[in-house]
Amino acid sequence: MKTSYDVIIIGSGPGGLAAAIAARENGAEDVLMIERDIELGGILVQCIHNGFGLELFNEDMPGPTYAQHFIEKARDSGVETLMDTMVLEITPERMIYAINKSSGYITLSARSIVLAMGCRERTRAQIMLPGSRPAGVYTAGTAQRFVNVEGYMPGKKFIILGSGDIGMIMARRLTIEGARVERVLEILPYLSGLTRNYVQCLLDYGITLQKQRTVSRIYGNDRVEAIEAVSVDEKWNPIPGTQEVIPCDTLLLSVGLIPENELSKKAGVLLDPITNGPYVDDRFMTNVPGIFAAGNVVHVYDLVDWVTEAGYVAGKGAAQFAQAEKVEPEALIPLKAGDNIRYVVPHKLDKERLAEALVRLQMRVTTPIEERVLVTVENQRGEVIARRGEPYARPGEILTMAIKPDTYQAVQDASELTVNVRQR
Amino acid sequence: MSQTYDTIIIGAGIVGSMMARYLSQYKLDILLIEKEADVGMGTSAANSAIVHAGYDALPGTNKAITNTLAAGMWPRLSQELGIPYARCGDYVVATSDADMDVLESLLERGQINGVPDMAIINGEEMRRREPLIRPDTVGALWVPSGAIGDPFAATIAAAENAVMNGVDLKRSTAFEDFLMEGDRITGVHTNQGDFHSRWVVNAAGLYADDVMHKAGVRPEFKIRPRRGEYVILDKADFQLTNPTVIFPTPTEKGKGILLASTLHGNVIVGPNANFVDSKENTAVTRAGLQEIWSGGSTLVPGINRKHIIAEFAGLRATGNAPTPNPAIDYNQDFIIEIPEEVQGLVNLGGIESPGFTAAPALALMVIDLLKEAGEVLEEKADWNPVRVPRPVFRHLSKDEQAALVASDPAYGRIVCRCETVTEGEILAEIHAPIPADTYDAIKRRTWLGTGRCQGGFDMPRMVQILSDELGIPPEAVTKKGEGSQFLYRPTKQVEEDHLSVEALI
Amino acid sequence: MPQTSEMICVTCPKGCVMQVKHEGEHVLEVLDGCKRGEDYAICELQDPRRMVASTVRVTGGLHPLVPVYTRKAFPKPLIPQLAQKLREVEVPAPVTINQVVLQNALGTGIDIIASRDMPKSH
Incomplete structure (x- = not known):
């Protein structure tokens, strides 16, 4: 059995599956997904209802169908799996201790890790x-x-x-x-x-x-x-x-649901007390270099499609980290929750990376507004960098907004960005 | 057919189980009966889990005598029974001059009772030892012999050790009446039939008064259930600086709401003390939870409601028995007696705090009473006081864990993720001398389902394991005995259909 | 007799509460909705349909049930009958995704298909 991997993903729900696929697509050779259940798919296995895939595929699928799509894709791309296996501990040096019935006690090392343990119920x-x-x-x-x-x-x-x-x-x-x-x-x-x-x-x-x-x-x-x-x-x-x-x-x-981060804490990952998930940057890396997080372990999503998308971003980041010769300096600035915003994820973004790809922000509002609202991203001087209109804002539904590469120039002198939701 | 024993013990809580364990060293046929599906499901299952040092009880009372005696027994007893026990010491915290006077009297009381090495420390020293303590602390009583125990483990281990040494244990067997010939007790009538014996030990906890009344003894004795509510905090989120027990200064109302480390690594907050109408009323209340939270967060202001993972309540068997020594004016003492009105009865009544601590001493005192009553107790040559503990995966080092899994793959499957409980541990308990055959029985033995997800993850897996191992359908698996089934029917076997077109449109 | 019914549109997540004036199945006027809402109201009155997801029993499978769903939106009034029908269906493992477990359910022309593979138990 192999004991060292480029990328190891903890959990094989929608976030973990997408991260595994993205890690392979972005050049990681050895990718391992560890799952505590006897089959892949995480909570989607029991979510037999429809309503999945509307955002990503414009299709209305049941949970198991949505999961199987990604399970097959992961298998086809050569992702290895360890089933019926519980991770006991992760270290900041990216050692993973796990256990199962067939192999016993397992010690693994990874160049990067994606936390995809999902959440638990209150x-x-x-x-x-x-x-x-x-x-x-x-x-x-x-x-x-x-x-x-x-x-x-x-x-x-x-x-x-x-x-x-x-x-x-x-x-x-x-x-x-x-x-x-x-x-x-x-x-x-x-x-x-x-x-x-x-x-x-x-x-x-x-x-x-x-x-x-x-x-x-x-x-x-x-x-x-x-x-x-x-x-x-x-x-x-x-x-x-x-x-x-x-x-x-x-x-x-x-x-309610609570991101499941007991393993993360042991690895030194810092958690946001509002989301109960790790502080992450725009590629979903936590404060611990090489440890990424994707999906409901970061914050509780309302739609699985966004979890998948986050998994792709995290998996790509993990693959790049695993292959990097040296760590590039980052130009991270904080993203802050402003008017009527309870939280915004990611917590930080890299001004340079913005030139290459858009960054999707996800936030929850504090109080509902049943009228048209304007979501704005502003710099420290209150200048609007990006804006988007929404017909309403409700705490139960996540607001999504992209900061696109065309704002690259505008954010260059920003020391922080604040997101606000205000009635129009 | 009825069976004949030398001694029948009513109630397999901590008191009855310790009684059975200590009596099992003699050549006696002993029956231990328990009305619930498992041992230790009443008061023993819901208390502060503290082995009290013995400074609290009024000198000369049965409470004081048994507490001090037992406090000295626990270190060896926990070794013999293979159960956790930690002498981490406890503090009583004062915030005023009046409180300091109370600490002085506690110190004096403790010294009379024989509690060793107590000391009063100042506020600064208390804050140095526990920086989380309320900032207005002016001093504390430090009691190094204070300890924490595990009432579940202790009760189960004592009962198991008794069974290992030949005691018959019958669970789901409820005492209904005594069998009597004149004023001589000859046995008990239960819901499972009659059992004969020369002696009956009443260790019925909350129901000890009802039991003795059936024999016509102490009609004036009455147990009033006094409820104590508790919350447990997530061990990953909150810890005291060092494991310990922290009491506020006691008032007329009692010892007050404490914070204590538990042997499972959590902090427990509670209890309050309110009389309730029913001996089965272990419901937690909104007001009660607020009361204990207010008390706990006054003592240690840093605790956070978000970190609560469990809530529960237990009932104390508060009695009204005077201390045997008429010189002592105290009317809430333990009853430890062979009453004169009937022959063949031993009463253990009003066993509230420090009952868990005192239980082994109560057993020794009963043995002395039996000897005084002329019973010839002959020791068994082959009595084995040692119960070897079964492996606890989470307490092992990485190497030990690896070795355990290598020896038995069942230890490689984690069934409870929050508390890291393996299938191997569960199977060992299902097939132990006292088989754990309900969910709660597994929970109390392995700590499965006690963590932050409160069984959400393990429950379907646990139902499956119990079903497979006991050879019963999943619908027959219970939480805590008959009537507490988890499941009702297979999904597709619909008996009564509530889905209708009318409702739909 | 024309009447007015309140209807929550689920065409988009906003969930507008519309006032639908109609005579039987015939929609006369829709207030507080958009064009898509109006179409939704017409459909809801004339032929309401829903995607239905459930399970059927499977023998020899990794799990005792396999999840299934209607290939297309299913007539709402027939859902109770469909639920009943699905309790009688039993398929042997292995089951493959999209496998038809009940053809032309209740004569609607709509097949009920498995929403995942269900391998044999090992």
Whole structure:
């Protein structure tokens, strides 16, 4: 077995697959993808619903189809894989310690690494959900795995907390398989996921969504017997007198995702407390030279197509880093979140690289604006470098904007760039 | 058919399990019964995991006597049972002159109780030792003999060691009544049938009062469940500077909300103390979580709500028994007795904090009581006090891990990613002397599912493993015994269809 | 009798809430929508269709189910019947992507196809 590689990618979801393919396309000889499951594809394996590929292929594919497209491409391009293998540790010197049943303890070294571990779901403790602790409380993704892959229904009568996309998609999925979804509750005054999913998953199937309402108690000692729902004010405080006890046997939580960066931290990768993902530059390199990151490990995306695109950028960067004779000096300037922007990725960009290729910025807004907005990128003097109009801005949907090579001259004297979203 | 034993122990929490373990050194036929699907599922499963040094209890009380005795037993006991234990010391932190007076009296109390090497340090020294402590700290009581333990591991190991030494353990077996001949107890009636014995030890925890009332003993004794809520912080996000236990200065209301390192590497924050109506009410509450968070973040201001990965509550079996010595005015003491009203009963009642710490001492005291009552206890020549611990993958060095996987490939498959628990460890527990046959049983033994994803990743894999190893369908796999099944039916086997055209349009 | 229904357009992610004035299936006027929204409203009233994704049982496969979907958007009123039909389908492994698992579902002319390969279990 080979023990040193040009590029090693941790994770084979959409970000990892794209990074692996791009690494090969950009001249990396030995590329290895490490996957903890028994098959490639990451979370797409259980995302059997349609809606993937609209941005990249202008096609409406189910998750597994989208994944298979890239799995085949990776195989054809000569990417090696290690399946059913867990990475235990990554060092700043790019050593990787991993383990599996067939090879035992594995020590590998890489010239560059792409972190593509994706994200995990927030749990009941993270939202401090009160009540007893019976069986029957699942994250939506765990339930999705049971229903779609393992082939078992985790309950009969469901309440879903959170109007994130997975929650709404599971509401439809469970209904199609004969279960009853009593209610979807959302603590925010607006939808967390995409409007398309609200219409096609909830409205289509007659499932009620209640906003500014949450679960205030779980009942049942062995199995969930009921939940208490309550309305909340703007500060999420329960409003007395609005309680309703709803009998059910299962509570699904779709209350947010957190980039999975425990391995990254051990490798010395610094994390942005807002995104919970690494600080990255325009080619998705972290603060640790040679360690790149792609996809939901950086920040939580709304569309897989953008994850794939990020994977391509990171994979290309990793391949170039692996082949570089010496490290080129960089002309990095910070990208900052301005008016109504919660965060912007990447955190830094290289003014010189901008001459060669566009840099795609992705950001989330803080508060929704249901009217036309203007997204601007401004330098330290408030001069607009790039602008783009959008019909609206919502926290649940990522705003994307490209800084194109034709702004190369304009950014040359910029010491920082700030992104703003303002009503037009 | 009913079986006959010398001794039946009711309840396999830490107290009953330690009782069984220490009694198993004698030539006795012993039955340990537990109403839940596993040992240690009640109060033993939800407490602060502290081996108290013994400065807190009022001198002369059963609590003080057993605490001090047991604190000295734990180092050897943890070696014998192969369980984690760390004497990291604890602090009681003062922020006012009045607090400092309380520390002085704690110091005095501890010295009377026989706690070694206690000292009062000033605020500056406390901040040097733990820079994260609240900035207005004026001093602290330093107790080097304070320790942390693992109540799950301790209960399971004690019960397992008892089973290794011939004790019968019957789980899912609930005491219903005593079998009596006149005033002599001859056994117990359970939901699994009758079992006869000469002695019955009441180690029923929260239900110890109900059990003794069935024998007509101490009708005035009442256990009021007192709930304590806790949160656990992600070990990757928050650590104390050095592993320790930090208490605020105690008030009339109790020891207060503490922060403690756990042997699993996390920090625990809690508990509050509120009486509840039911002995099964271990629900966490919004108000309670706010209460403990407020207490914890006052003590150590740097903790962050975002780092909470688990929340839980446990019930203390708070009793109302006076201390046997009438000179001591205390009415919340442990009951450790052979009551006079009936023959053949041993009562262990009102075992709240420091019950986990005191459990091995309670066992020794009961053995003394039995001897005093004329029981001839003959030691077994082949008693084995040593339980060899099974490998814990995450605690091994890289070389040891490699060797373990080489010897058994099952240790090469990680089932729980956050806590790095391998399939090998899980299989070992499923096939242990006390088979772990529920999800929570695996969780308490291996620490699987306790990390930041709280089982989201391992649960489907764990259901599959339990199904395969126990030879039961996935729908029969439970979280913590009958009624707590995870799954309902195969996806495609629809019995009652709620999908209709009407709903759709 | 003309009536007005509220409809959320999902043609683009904006999700405009449109007021659709119609008489039965016949759209009279669409307020608060664009041209594409108007087309959407007409389609929704006359012949609403959806892409449907589900699973069918597979024997001897890596997993017990293989994900499937409708090759084209499927008539919405027939979805419950389709779901029921798919519970009866069982295919042997291996399954290849785009393999038809149910031909001409419910006489719609629309095939149900596998959305991935499903190799045999090893």
